[in-house]
Amino acid sequence: MSKKRFFSLQYKVLLFSFIIIIIPITVLGIISFIKSSQILQQKIAISNMNTVKQIGNNIEFIVDNIGDTSLYLIQNEDVREFLKLKSDEPTETISKKKIKIETDLMQLLASKSFVNSIYIKGFNNFELNTAGTRNEIDTATIEKVTGLRGKSMWYINKVINYNDKTTNVFSMIRIVNDVANVSSKLAILKINMEENAFFNIYKDKIIGKGDDFFIIDNEGIVISATNRSKIGQKFENNVFGINSLDSMENYFNYNGNGTNYLVTYCTIDSLGWKVVNMVPMQELLKENIRTQSAILTAMIISFSVCVIIAILFSKGILSRLKKLFKMMGRLENEDFDVYVEPQGNDEITLLSRNFNKMSVKLKELIQKVYTVQIKQKEAELRALQAQINPHFLYNTLDNIYWMGRMEKAYETCTLVEALSKLFRLSLNSGNETTTVKREIEHVKNYIVIQQSRYKDMIKFSLHVDPEVLECVTLKLVMQPLIENSIVHGIEKKGESGEIDITVRQEDSRLVFIISDNGYGVNLEEIQQLLDKTTENNKGLAIKNVNDRIKLYYGDKYGLEFFNRVCGTTAVITQPYSMEAMEK
Numbered sequence: 001m002s003k004k005r006f007f008s009l010q011y012k013v014l015l016f017s018f019i020i021i022i023i024p025i026t027v028l029g030i031i032s033f034i035k036s037s038q039i040l041q042q043k044i045a046i047s048n049m050n051t052v053k054q055i056g057n058n059i060e061f062i063v064d065n066i067g068d069t070s071l072y073l074i075q076n077e078d079v080r081e082f083l084k085l086k087s088d089e090p091t092e093t094i095s096k097k098k099i100k101i102e103t104d105l106m107q108l109l110a111s112k113s114f115v116n117s118i119y120i121k122g123f124n125n126f127e128l129n130t131a132g133t134r135n136e137i138d139t140a141t142i143e144k145v146t147g148l149r150g151k152s153m154w155y156i157n158k159v160i161n162y163n164d165k166t167t168n169v170f171s172m173i174r175i176v177n178d179v180a181n182v183s184s185k186l187a188i189l190k191i192n193m194e195e196n197a198f199f200n201i202y203k204d205k206i207i208g209k210g211d212d213f214f215i216i217d218n219e220g221i222v223i224s225a226t227n228r229s230k231i232g233q234k235f236e237n238n239v240f241g242i243n244s245l246d247s248m249e250n251y252f253n254y255n256g257n258g259t260n261y262l263v264t265y266c267t268i269d270s271l272g273w274k275v276v277n278m279v280p281m282q283e284l285l286k287e288n289i290r291t292q293s294a295i296l297t298a299m300i301i302s303f304s305v306c307v308i309i310a311i312l313f314s315k316g317i318l319s320r321l322k323k324l325f326k327m328m329g330r331l332e333n334e335d336f337d338v339y340v341e342p343q344g345n346d347e348i349t350l351l352s353r354n355f356n357k358m359s360v361k362l363k364e365l366i367q368k369v370y371t372v373q374i375k376q377k378e379a380e381l382r383a384l385q386a387q388i389n390p391h392f393l394y395n396t397l398d399n400i401y402w403m404g405r406m407e408k409a410y411e412t413c414t415l416v417e418a419l420s421k422l423f424r425l426s427l428n429s430g431n432e433t434t435t436v437k438r439e440i441e442h443v444k445n446y447i448v449i450q451q452s453r454y455k456d457m458i459k460f461s462l463h464v465d466p467e468v469l470e471c472v473t474l475k476l477v478m479q480p481l482i483e484n485s486i487v488h489g490i491e492k493k494g495e496s497g498e499i500d501i502t503v504r505q506e507d508s509r510l511v512f513i514i515s516d517n518g519y520g521v522n523l524e525e526i527q528q529l530l531d532k533t534t535e536n537n538k539g540l541a542i543k544n545v546n547d548r549i550k551l552y553y554g555d556k557y558g559l560e561f562f563n564r565v566c567g568t569t570a571v572i573t574q575p576y577s578m579e580a581m582e583k
């Protein structure tokens with residue numbers, strides 16, 4: 001049997017609301033849009049026509065300005081004298097004149113932001129060039145402009161700056177003739193205008209994605225375009241249809257690649273250039289559809305109100321269920337401190353209250369079971385301690401000690417003495433707590449025993465702040481961690497190592513730090529070991545330390561492990577206190 005697909009209550013409410021709202025609004029909206037689209041398109045076409053005409057006027061102004069600039073340069077006496085210089089003139093004279101004229105040209109450029117550079121190449125092999133570009137004129141262009149008898153021509157090309165950055169420019173070029181002898185050619189004048197000067201005119205007129213502008217010269221070359229890759233390419237006049245741009249100005253619809261465009265164009269009379277704009281009808285209608293009719297506006301308002309009501313209903317009712325589900329998830333992840341604030345007076349409120357009662361009872365039950373388990377372990381430990389006759393054990397170890405002394409087995413004596421003290425401190429007269437000082441003594445005796453086995457393989461270092469020596473702590477909290485560093489750190493590494501033991505006060509906490517430079521641990525496995533509730537012997541000593549601290553001092557204290565660059569650090573935190581807590 002296949003599993004049924006889950007649909008949330010919020011999904012069903014919103015879906016039902018949308019179905020009721022969308023169907024009538026869509027039908028009426030389509031009818032309104034169809035009836036008004038033709039009128040709207042005509043108004044937009046007229047507006048776009050005014051825009052392209054304004055763009056054309058601005059372009060014509062710039063072109064005329066550059067033409068006036070070229071006439072000024074042709075008639076400039078300093079320029080003409082420089083172009084008539086002979087090659088045998090003193091170099092200093094040529095250089096001074098060149099610097100003065102180029103300085104004047106730079107000042108002229110400063111007042112004309114749209115001009116990129118000015119280049120004058122004299123037939124006397126002298127040239128004038130504003131800084132920042134390397135200008136070159138190919139032979140074909142020179143032959144073409146020579147045939148124009150002093151008239152100017154425009155063409156798109158690229159200028160390479162001295163930093164090797166290429167810039168699209170539109171260049172005006174003309175022959176400079178001698179006034180005294182018009183048949184005598186003095187130089188070729190080239191004024192470069194950055195294509196961006198044209199682009200900046202219409203870039204703010206772009207209304208959205210797919211909106212394109214083209215400026216096409218009288219030879220059908222694209223000299224500026226929204227799509228920068230089309231600059232310099234041949235524009236096929238029949239792209240919109242046969243003779244589609246033959247009129248001085250017009251607008252029409254064009255369908256390309258499945259998109260319907262409104263195409264508007266005009267002609268710059270003095271230049272014969274075309275300014276073309278094509279914009280997707282979808283973009284135009286999208287921006288204006290809400291103003292088409294009062295009916296459509298009313299429908300949109302109605303739709304919005306219904307959506308708001310549906311959302312408010314979802315937030316007011318269904319969000320309470322989501323909050324309850326979230327708390328259930330936390331409870332499932334063993335977070336028993338969850339609480340749902342009851343709101344309102346309905347079935348969800350009753351469900352929230354019952355959930356709170358259930359979580360409290362569940363927490364109490366788990367705490368009770370956990371406490372019983374800890375007390376059972378403590379009872380087993382006390383029973384084990386009761387079975388040991390301390391005096392018999394101490395007397396036996398004392399006999400072994402003196403026998404070793406008589407046989408001059410001093411290493412054995414040291415080991416037996418450390419073991420005797422270790423047992424005495426471990427039993428601690430049956431007390432659960434001890435002082436840091438006695439815990440350190442216990443650790444020192446444990447280290448003596450381990451060093452008798454590992455010799456120089458393990459180096460121990462101990463750092464204890466004097467002011468914490470009388471602080472109260474649980475007994476036997478450091479030995480299991482030191483043993484863990486030896487067995488799973490140094491031994492597993494297979495070479496000598498170091499174990500550093502530090503005890504200090506940090507604010508209101510007492511901190512034990514055991515660090516080694518051994519093999520390191522898997523932190524995820526350690527965390528699972530500390531969190532587990534199953535009974536097995538693996539890592540039981542470490543888990544027991546953590547459980548005892550949390551049970552005695554609270555859940556915000558306990559044991560944590562951290563990996564270092566080499567080795568592992570175990571950190572125990574507990575309250576800093578000089579007196580044992582009442583349990």
